[in-house]
Amino acid sequence: MxxxxxxxxxxxxxxxxxxxxxxxxxxxxxxxxxxxxxxxxxxxxxxxxxxxxxxxxxxxxxxxxxxxxxxxxxxxxxxxxxxxxxxxxxxxxxxxxxxxxxxxxxxxxxxxxxxxxxxxxxxxxxxxxxxxxxxxxxxxxxxxxxxxxxxxxxxxxxxxxxxxxxxxxxxxxxxxxxxxxxxxxxxxxxxxxxxxxxxxxxxxxxxxxxxxxxxxxxVPINHDYNLQDARFPVQYVIRPISDEFHDYRGYAGRVDGGIFKPGDKVVVLPEMHKTSVKSIDACERQLDSAFPPMSVTLQLEDDIDVSRGDMIVKENNLPQISQDLVVMMCWMNPRPMQLNGKYALKHTTRDVRCIIKEVHHKVDVNTLTKIEGDLEVKMNDIAKVSIRTTKPLFFDSYSRNRRTGALVLIDEGTNETVGVGMIE
Amino acid sequence: MDKYNLTHLDELESESIFVIREVAAQFERPAILFSGGKDSIVMTHLAKKAFWPARIPFPLLHIDTGHNFQETIDFRDDLVKELGVKLIVGSVQESIDNGRVTEEKGYNASRNLLQTVTLLDAIERNKFDCCMGGGRRDEEKARAKERFFSHRDEFGQWDPKNQRPELWNIFNGRKHMGEHFRVFPISNWTEMDVWQYILKESVPMPSIYYTHQREVFNRDGTWLAAAPFMKLKPNEHTEIREVRCRTIGDISCTGLSLSTANTLEEIIAEIAATRVTERGSRADDLRSEAAMEDRKKEGYF
CATH class of the missing domain: 3.40.50.300 (P-loop containing nucleotide triphosphate hydrolases)
Known part of the structure; x- marks a missing residue:
């Protein structure tokens, strides 16, 4: 001090x-x-x-x-x-x-x-x-x-x-x-x-x-974020109701990967609309780049329909887009995971529902061996599971991007966060 | 610093803005709990940045004990006008008049505890489903266990042993009817971060954070402001001293520091050299080991 x-x-x-x-x-x-x-x-x-x-x-x-x-x-x-x-x-x-x-x-x-x-x-x-x-x-x-x-x-x-x-x-x-x-x-x-x-x-x-x-x-920390794959989950749409900013339409969010610059050609998922970045706003300042974990607001060149849960990425570098995922799941709740059970799922800024399709194996975390006999996933268990979602998710493997590769499951009855998953 | 690296203040700002936007996206009727203290002012400043050029999409809720520093009230009214947001005031005096709470008696009587009832009433009356607070985890040991998104049951209670796990930047704001959330966007900031940010961003602050002359008296080593409702013990007397507030709360429990700090730089230098926590002078926290934990469980800020 x-x-x-x-x-x-x-x-x-x-x-x-x-x-x-x-x-x-x-x-x-x-x-x-x-x-x-x-x-x-x-x-x-x-x-x-x-x-x-x-x-x-x-x-x-x-x-x-x-x-x-x-x-x-x-x-x-x-x-x-x-x-x-x-x-x-x-x-x-x-x-x-x-x-x-x-x-x-x-x-x-x-x-x-x-x-x-x-x-x-x-x-x-x-x-x-x-x-x-x-x-x-x-x-x-x-x-x-x-x-x-x-x-x-x-x-x-x-x-x-x-x-x-x-x-x-x-x-x-x-x-x-x-x-x-x-x-x-x-x-x-x-x-x-x-x-x-x-x-x-x-x-x-x-x-x-x-x-x-x-x-x-x-400890070097400057390479802990993924700077290769541009990922911008849209969090909130900013549309001011004022004369001065009458035509302003900004997409607020946090950069989850890569580097965005004004003029970049981008694609908005899931509709695959092509457009480019008009400006990167941070309150009254306009920035010349945005990278993780910055919270910014993007304006796009074209007037297209974009809402929360959509993802802005670059044309030549799309994430995986699928309703079927294989996930390493850590269970966080006293009520065991229900096979074929349905849960609410949060991934980036996207909310969907999912069903547990299959438990492949559990991991004995003390010996690092696979458990294949007992497949009931209880609190503190870690298991490899397959899930299917109601709508496609836009994701990367967790080992490539800790933000776009992570998800949580919520019990729709109690609203508790019951499971957390890392996408394979 | 690397080209694609944020400084720690930029990273904290980005995290807080993300949390505030998440509140706007996940809740229908959120509000900002505004006390007039530096933390709620910084939170409001962050909300302004989060939605620019649109206005902040929620009202400010002030729980007024009736024992405020006038400077705080003036500052609040100016800020509300500048931002063009709605101000809602919950009055502790009204809760007392309506018989919802009973005023404490004795020399150390404070309306601090009574605020909880007024706050929960205001949440219910306005049907708020989320209140954002300027609480920070470094303030107090029970706060160190607080989530960003903190669930409250239909009685407004916090259950510290049964909190929802909170991972990465995924926040679960789902709830049943009648329940609500408290959200703490500046959880990860320290007192020093807050002041450095105020300096960096030139955020205006109420004048009582800077040195001024005030009629004060000393009780058990703490300097308190003289006011009509503050009863003096026989051995106590008031005097004029140069003081400033390190935190701003209800007059009855806000300890003042003897200080000549007149600029943000001087305040920062003073804090850097201080060896006592900011809540060390808060009479409300000194009541017992678990004073904050107990109040929080009941629904306090």
């Missing part, structure tokens, strides 16, 4: 990351440590944590208490729901999606992972790679989080030994090959004592890499 300047603040980048670990891996302590050592904890918050620590008879300030939000969480010492935390360094602003590590809360990890540029996977140095590590890494790869930082925590409890670190790293490497993880790195830490979190550890001379914070500050 001391190096603060407004000029620098306007040049900062945003990194969203999520944290995954089992109940006792020290995840809350790690986040508390990151916030504390980066001086993002205010005095009144710290005082509250000190008071609570003393009350519970903790020997030292329990940094894990910083992240406990709800009354039940403080009482039971657990995390129930995804919580969001914020801190900044002169280089970047960070948003942490802090997700619970319990088995029954897999849906929360999937939620936190959906918007993350990076994931921190915590491993207890005493236990090494466990089933939970496997599950967390699988979810990170399934949700296509671009970067993974494996934090080997509690190094203080294994006397800061390099052999322990190397052995865990070797096991993880083998397993990362299975998952086809591309970009991942390792940091040995002690969240409790702050080793290699923000401050370089003095007890692990053998480690020459950066601290966790340095790694997070330098």
């Amino acid at each position: 001391t190096e603060f300047s407004s000029k620098g603040y306007l040049d900062m980048e945003l990194l969203r990351f999520t944290t995954a670990g089992s109940v006792d891996d020290g995840k809350s302590t790690l986040i508390g440590r990151l916030l504390y050592d980066s001086k993002s904890i205010f005095e009144d918050q710290l005082e509250a944590v000190k008071r609570a620590s003393i009350q519970r008879g903790n020997e030292y300030i329990n940094l894990a208490l910083i992240t406990d939000g709800l009354r039940a969480e403080r009482e039971q010492g657990i995390t129930i729901d995804v919580a969001y935390r914020y801190f900044a360094t002169p280089r970047r602003k960070f948003i942490i999606a802090d997700t619970p590590g319990h088995v029954q809360y897999t849906r929360n990890m999937v939620t936190g992972a959906s918007t993350a540029n990076a994931a921190i996977i915590l491993i207890d140095a005493r236990n090494g790679v466990t089933e939970q590590t496997c599950r967390h890494s699988y979810i990170a790869s399934l949700l296509q989080i671009p970067h993974i930082v494996v934090c080997i925590n509690k190094m203080d409890l294994v006397e800061y030994k390099e052999e322990v670190f190397l052995s865990i790293r070797k096991t993880f490497d083998e397993f990362a090959r299975l998952l086809e993880l591309r970009d991942y790195s390792f940091v040995p830490i002690s969240a409790l004592f702050g080793d290699n979190v923000v401050e370089q550890s003095k007890k692990m001379d053998w480690y020459s890499g950066g601290t966790l914070l340095e790694v997070l500050e330098h």
Whole structure:
């Protein structure tokens, strides 16, 4: 905070990351440590944590208490729901999606992972790679989080030994090959004592890499969006009722892929109308380009019928257009998925209905094996399913575009979000 | 910075505009909850940008405790005129007069809690199906668990343990009759982001955010504004000090900071050096560990 300047603040980048670990891996302590050592904890918050620590008879300030939000969480010492935390360094602003590590809360990890540029996977140095590590890494790869930082925590409890670190790293490497993880790195830490979190550890001379914070500050994020395939789902039509803008007709939305420029030849799906981009408006400014994740308003050269749920793309680069999709589905609701059941479906800005046609297999997230016998898809299950929609969707595979490849299912009776899918 | 990279403020702005447009697309009768504080002013500014050159397609709803800073009310009225939007006021005084709520007694009496009833009544009377609020997740620990699209049952209650999963940028605003949503477009902004954005965009702010002389008194370490309805304890006395508001709420619970900050740059420098959260001076949050969680469950902002 001391190096603060407004000029620098306007040049900062945003990194969203999520944290995954089992109940006792020290995840809350790690986040508390990151916030504390980066001086993002205010005095009144710290005082509250000190008071609570003393009350519970903790020997030292329990940094894990910083992240406990709800009354039940403080009482039971657990995390129930995804919580969001914020801190900044002169280089970047960070948003942490802090997700619970319990088995029954897999849906929360999937939620936190959906918007993350990076994931921190915590491993207890005493236990090494466990089933939970496997599950967390699988979810990170399934949700296509671009970067993974494996934090080997509690190094203080294994006397800061390099052999322990190397052995865990070797096991993880083998397993990362299975998952086809591309970009991942390792940091040995002690969240409790702050080793290699923000401050370089003095007890692990053998480690020459950066601290966790340095790694997070330098993860490259400029290629996390798809800049090749132009995709603009129309969100809202702007038609002012005023004399000055009588003929104005703008299509508001967020760029989900590619780069749009004035003059670009475009096609509007599903009608396949051909036209070109007249201007890209952002309030009173006209821009010379729009790219993800910008919210802009496009004006088109021709007066054609365009509404919410349509998609503006480029002529020579169409998305897939189909009513039949194969999806990796994560189930989020206590009521199991109904085979042949009908659900409301949201995809980009498009609302349709769908029917579950077939469950191909489920995935055992702890061993990464296929389950082909029991095909009932229950809460926290991940399954490959075929669905058919009432109207065509315009989509890309999730691995190509995290926005146009994602969908959610809604129970039409309860209106709850019951399933989330990544299109194959 | 890379050519096709956004700065973090641009990315936050884009996210908020997306959420506001989603509200316009998914709901029939949405409203903006407008308190006159910086967060609701920034949210309104974002709404203006989201629909330009059209007008903001929803009204502003102000829950008036009757204990407001006059500067806030003047600012509100000017803004409404400039934007050409409708203003709807829900009056806590009216709720008291109609016997819907009972005024708190004692020195720390505040109308802050009573607002919930007035707010829920206003939502019902105007048949609003969605209210957008300027709440931010960094403000308070219960808010950190809030969704962008937050479902409320027919009693206006929030059930934090049973929230709908919210993934990517897909927002589920489906509901049954009588239920409504609270939507928080600037969820991911911090106090510093808000001020930096105000500076970058030259968003006008009520004068009480800047230093001014005011008659104040000190209660348990917090500076409060003197007003006819604020009862002084025997050991308290008023004095004139140079103060400014860090947050704006009802006079009875808005702590003022001693400050000479007269420009946005000075305010930002002050916040950067501050070691107490902005809600640290809000008497309404200091009532208990879970004060905010409890109020939110009942339908508070």
